[in-house]
Amino acid sequence: MGELLRVENLRTYFFTEAGVVKAVDDVSFVVNEGEPLGLVGESGSGKTVTVLSAMGIVTKPGRIVSGKIFFRGQELDHASENEMRKIRGKKIGYVSQDPNSSLDPLYTIGNQLQEVIRTHFEVSKDEGWDRGIKLLKLVGIPEAETRMKSFPHELSGGMRQRVAIARALAGEPELLVADEPTTNLDVTIQAQVLELLKTLEKDLQMSLILITHDMGLIAEMTDRVVVLYAGKVAEEASTHELFQTPRHPYSAALLNSVPRLDRKAALVPIGGGIPNLITPPNGCRFHPRCAFTKQVCMDQIPPLEDIGGRRAVSCHRWKEIELRRNV
Amino acid sequence: MGSLLNYVIRRALFAIPVFLAVSILTFLITNAAGDPVNIVRLGIRSITAAQLEQLRLFFHTNEPVYIRYFYWLSDFLRGNLGQSLYTGSVASRIIPWIGTTLELQIPALLLALGIGIPIGVYSAKHQYSKGDYTITTAAIFGISMPTFWIGIMLIIVFSYYLPWLPAYGAYSAYPPYWWGSPFLDAIAHLILPLSVLTLVSVATITRLTRVNMLEVLRQDYILAGRASGLSEWKVTYKHALKNAITPVLTIVGLSFGTLLAGAPALETTFSWPGLGFAFVRAASTLDLPTVQAIIMIITLMVLAANILTDLAYAFLDPRVRIT
Numbered sequence: 001m002g003e004l005l006r007v008e009n010l011r012t013y014f015f016t017e018a019g020v021v022k023a024v025d026d027v028s029f030v031v032n033e034g035e036p037l038g039l040v041g042e043s044g045s046g047k048t049v050t051v052l053s054a055m056g057i058v059t060k061p062g063r064i065v066s067g068k069i070f071f072r073g074q075e076l077d078h079a080s081e082n083e084m085r086k087i088r089g090k091k092i093g094y095v096s097q098d099p100n101s102s103l104d105p106l107y108t109i110g111n112q113l114q115e116v117i118r119t120h121f122e123v124s125k126d127e128g129w130d131r132g133i134k135l136l137k138l139v140g141i142p143e144a145e146t147r148m149k150s151f152p153h154e155l156s157g158g159m160r161q162r163v164a165i166a167r168a169l170a171g172e173p174e175l176l177v178a179d180e181p182t183t184n185l186d187v188t189i190q191a192q193v194l195e196l197l198k199t200l201e202k203d204l205q206m207s208l209i210l211i212t213h214d215m216g217l218i219a220e221m222t223d224r225v226v227v228l229y230a231g232k233v234a235e236e237a238s239t240h241e242l243f244q245t246p247r248h249p250y251s252a253a254l255l256n257s258v259p260r261l262d263r264k265a266a267l268v269p270i271g272g273g274i275p276n277l278i279t280p281p282n283g284c285r286f287h288p289r290c291a292f293t294k295q296v297c298m299d300q301i302p303p304l305e306d307i308g309g310r311r312a313v314s315c316h317r318w319k320e321i322e323l324r325r326n327v
Numbered sequence: 328m329g330s331l332l333n334y335v336i337r338r339a340l341f342a343i344p345v346f347l348a349v350s351i352l353t354f355l356i357t358n359a360a361g362d363p364v365n366i367v368r369l370g371i372r373s374i375t376a377a378q379l380e381q382l383r384l385f386f387h388t389n390e391p392v393y394i395r396y397f398y399w400l401s402d403f404l405r406g407n408l409g410q411s412l413y414t415g416s417v418a419s420r421i422i423p424w425i426g427t428t429l430e431l432q433i434p435a436l437l438l439a440l441g442i443g444i445p446i447g448v449y450s451a452k453h454q455y456s457k458g459d460y461t462i463t464t465a466a467i468f469g470i471s472m473p474t475f476w477i478g479i480m481l482i483i484v485f486s487y488y489l490p491w492l493p494a495y496g497a498y499s500a501y502p503p504y505w506w507g508s509p510f511l512d513a514i515a516h517l518i519l520p521l522s523v524l525t526l527v528s529v530a531t532i533t534r535l536t537r538v539n540m541l542e543v544l545r546q547d548y549i550l551a552g553r554a555s556g557l558s559e560w561k562v563t564y565k566h567a568l569k570n571a572i573t574p575v576l577t578i579v580g581l582s583f584g585t586l587l588a589g590a591p592a593l594e595t596t597f598s599w600p601g602l603g604f605a606f607v608r609a610a611s612t613l614d615l616p617t618v619q620a621i622i623m624i625i626t627l628m629v630l631a632a633n634i635l636t637d638l639a640y641a642f643l644d645p646r647v648r649i650t
Contacts, residue, residue: 057553059544060454081559089556096554101547104566105646106573115565116555151645167555 003073004175004207005031005054005092010067012046012053019278023049023062025231028304031175036201036208038222038239040215040254044274046231047211048097051177055092056084090120093168097180099161103152109136109163110148113170120171135166140196158189162196169200176200179211194221215258219243227251230275230285233304236312245323247313249290252323284316292321335634342630349626350403354396357615364388366412366613403623409616411609417620421602425624427497428594428601432586435521436579439528444575446529447536448568454541462533469530478523478596485519492519495598520597524590535578539571546570573643580636583628 012024024046031037039047052058054069056078069076071091077083088094096102104112113132114125123131129148136144139162152160161181168176178197182190198221201208210221218225218239225242227234227250235248246252256268272289275281281288287297296316304314363386368374387395402409408417450462486494493505498513505515543549544567552562594604602621609617641647 052550052554055554057550059550085556085558088554092554094551094554096547096551098547102551104548104552104570106569106644107566115557115561119556119558119561153646164551167551171556 002033003030004033004071005209006068006070006073007050007054008068008070010050010053010069011065012049012058012062012067013065014062016061016278021277022280023231023277024053025280027067027228027231027233029226029233029236031207031209032224033174033207034205035224036210036222038218038225039209039211039228040213040218040225041228041234042213042270042274044230044277045228047228048179050228051094051179051209051211053078055088055094055177056081057088089116089168089171089173091171091173091175093171093173093176095161095164095168095176095178095181098184099157099164100184102164103160103167105152107151108148109150109152109155113148113163113167116167116170131170132166135169136163138169138200139163139166140192141166156189157185158192161185161189161193165193165196165200169204172204173206175207175209177209177211180213181210182214182217183212197221215243215255227254230280231277232285232314233312234286234314236304236310238310241309241311247307247311247318247323248286248315249292249321249323250286253289284314292317331638335638338634338637342634345630346626350400350623351396353619353622354399355392357619358392358395360615361613362388363412363615366615399619403620408620408624411617412614413612417617420605421620421624424600424602424605427599428603430497431517431520431524431594431599431601432590434517435524435528436583436586438521438525439532440579442525443529443532444536444568444572447533448540448563448571450533450537451540451544451571452563459537463537466530466534469526470534472527474523474527474590474593475596477526478520478593481519481523482596492516494519497600520593520599523593523596532575532579535575536571539574540567543567543571569643573640576643577636577640580632580639583632583636 006028007030008028010024010027011022014021014023027046027050029037029039039050041047049058049062053064053067056064056076058064064078067078069078071087076087103109107115110129110132113135114128117123117128117131117135118125121128121131132148133144136147141147141159141162147155147159152163155163165176165178165181176197181197182193185193194217197208197210200206208221210217212218222239224237225239226236227242227248229250234250235242235246237247242251243255246255250270253268253270257270259267270289275285275288281298283299284290284293284297284302287293290297294317300316302314302316304312305318306312307318364379364382367382368379371378383389387398399409406418408421411417411420414420446462450459453459482494485492493499493516497516498509499505499516504512506512549562549567552566553559557566591603591607593599594601595607598604602625606618606621608614609621
C-alpha cells in the first residue's frame with residue numbers, strides 16, 4: 001500500500017478586493033493506494049480548492065501561498081505549469097460537480113474524449129476515436145459508437161456524468177478525484193454512478209478521492225476521511241473510527257445532522273454558518289458554533305494533534321469532552 | 328436541409344409585416360415633410376397651370392395619400408425606386424452609394440474583429456491586471472467619444488498640421504493622385520475614416536468579448552478541461568473563445584444591417600460618398616424619393632441580416648435547433 005499523493009501544509013489564499021480569503025489554510029493529508037479517501041465538510045470548507053491546488057489549477061485571484069505536494073514521493077513544483085500539466089489527467093483525473101456544465105456544449109462527446117486522449121498519448125485521430133469508444137463502454141454507455149457523435153445536450157444528466165468520468169479516465173490516471181459526483185443527479189442515477197465508481201476503482205486499480213458533504217456517501221465509498229472546516233483539517237481518521245468515535249465536535253455535529261433509519265433520533269442541525277474566511281474567528285475556527293467552547297478555544301489555534309492509530313484531531317478539548325452520536 | 332429552407336421561408340414571412348409597417352411609416356412621414364410638387368416648382372422660374380397639373384399627375388398628388396402609397400409600394404417592389412427630385416433615377420445612384428459605404432464598413436468590421444477579439448481575450452484572461460484596466464478604460468473612451476469628434480481631430484492633425492492624408496472624399500476626382508496612382512489614392516482616402524470606424528468597433532467588440540470570456544471562463548467545462556491536462560492555449564482558444572464568441576458574432580451580425588446604412592455622422596465628417604452621407608444630403612434638401620428609397624433599402628438589409636444571424640447562430644451552436 002504505497003503512498004500516492006501527499007499534501008503538506010498547503011495554504012491557498014484568494015486575493016480579492018475585499019481582502020485575503022484563506023480558503024485553504026495549512027492543510028495536510030495523504031492518499032494511499034487502494035485506500036479511498038473522503039474529503040468532507042460544508043460548502044466553503046475548502047474541499048475543492050484543496051484538490052485543485054494539488055493539481056495546480058487554482059485560478060486567479062487564488063494562489064498557492066505555501067505548501068508541498070508530492071506524487072509517489074516526488075515533490076512537484078506547483079509554480080511550474082509544465083510540471084503540473086504532467087499530473088493533470090495523467091496522474092490525477094478530476095470529475096467536477098455539475099454534469100450539466102462539465103462538458104463543452106459546442107463539441108461532440110467524441111471530439112472531447114479524443115482531444116484528451118491525444119493530449120496524453122501520441123496516437124492518431126482514428127486511434128484516439130477508438131479509444132474514446134472503449135472509454136464510453138467502460139463507463140457503461142450503451143451504443144458508444146453513436147454516442148461519440150452526440151453533443152452533451154443530447155444526453156441525460158446521468159449519461160453526461162458517465163462521459164465526464166470517461167474523460168477523467170482518458171489519461172489513465174492513478175488517482176481519480178470525484179468532486180460531489182452525485183449532487184446534481186436523481187437518486188436512482190446516483191446509485192448507478194456510485195456503483196460505476198466502485199467498479200472502476202477495483203477494475204483499474206485506481207485510488208479515489210471523494211469530495212462530498214454527504215456522510216452517507218463517505219460511509220459507503222471511503223476507507224479514510226479528512227474532515228475540513230473553514231479551510232483547516234478538523235479531524236483525520238479511518239472512516240470506521242470516525243463514525244464510531246468522532247473526536248472533533250464538528251465531525252460529531254456532521255454525523256448528527258444525517259438522518260438515520262436504524263434509530264429514531266432528532267436531527268441536530270449545526271447552528272450558524274461557515275465563518276468569513278477573510279477574518280476567520282480567533283483561536284479554533286469552529287468555536288463560535290461549538291457546544292464545548294471554552295476560553296482556550298477562543299484564544300489559541302488548536303494544533304492538528306496526532307492521537308495515535310493514524311488519527312489526528314485539531315481540538316483543544318478532545319480528551320475531556322465526550323462526543324456521542326445522539327441516540 | 329428541408330427544415331432549413333422551411334425555416335428561412337417562415338422567417339421571411341415574419342419579416343413581411345415588419346417591412347410593410349416600416350414602409351407605411353416612412354411614406355407617411357416623408358409625405359408630412361413636404362409636397363414634392365411644391366419643392367420641384369421652386370426650381371422652375373415660371374410655371375403654367377398645365378405644367379403644374381402635369382407635375383401633380385406625375386407625383387399623383389391629385390390622389391389621396393393611401394392610393395399614392397400603393398403606387399409607391401408597387402413601384403418599389405418592382406425595383407423602381409423612384410426619381411430623385413434633382414438628379415433622376417434613385418436606383419441607378421443607390422448602388423454606388425452602397426458600394427462606397429461597404430468599402431469603408433467591411434474592412435472596418437474585419438479589422439475590428441481581428442483586433443478586438445484578441446484584446447478582449449487578453450483582458451479577460453488577465454482580469455484586474457494593469458493591462459485589463461488600461462484596455463477597459465480605453466474601450467470606454469472609444470465607445471463614448473462621438474465619431475465626428477474623433478474624425479475632426481484626426482483631420483486637424485493628419486491633414487492640416489501634418490499634410491499626410493486627404494481630409495475628405497473617397498478618391499481624388501483629378502490628378503495629382505495621392506501616393507502616385509488611383510489605387511493608392513483610394514487607400515490614402517480610406518485611412519482616416521477607417522481608423523475612426525475601427526477604433527469605435529474595436530472598443531465595442533473588445534468589451535463584448537471580455538465580458539463573455541469572463542462568463543465562460545467560470546464554467547465547469549473550462550475547469551474540467553484544465554483538470555484533464557489540456558494546454559492553456561487549447562482551453563482558452565478552442566473551448567472558451569468558441570463559446571464566448573457566439574454572442575459576439577450575433578451582435579455583430581445584427582448590427583450588419585445598420586452597418587449598411589453607413590455611419591451618417593462619420594461619412595459626413597469625411598464627405599465620404601456613401602449611403603449615410605447620401606441620406607444626410609437627401610434629408611437636408613428634402614429629396615423625399617431618395618430618403619424613402621434609402622430607408623426601405625436599409626430596412627430590407629436589416630431584415631436579411633437578422634435571418635442570416637439566426638442561421639449562423641444555429642450553425643455555431645448545436646443546442647440551437649432550426650425547426
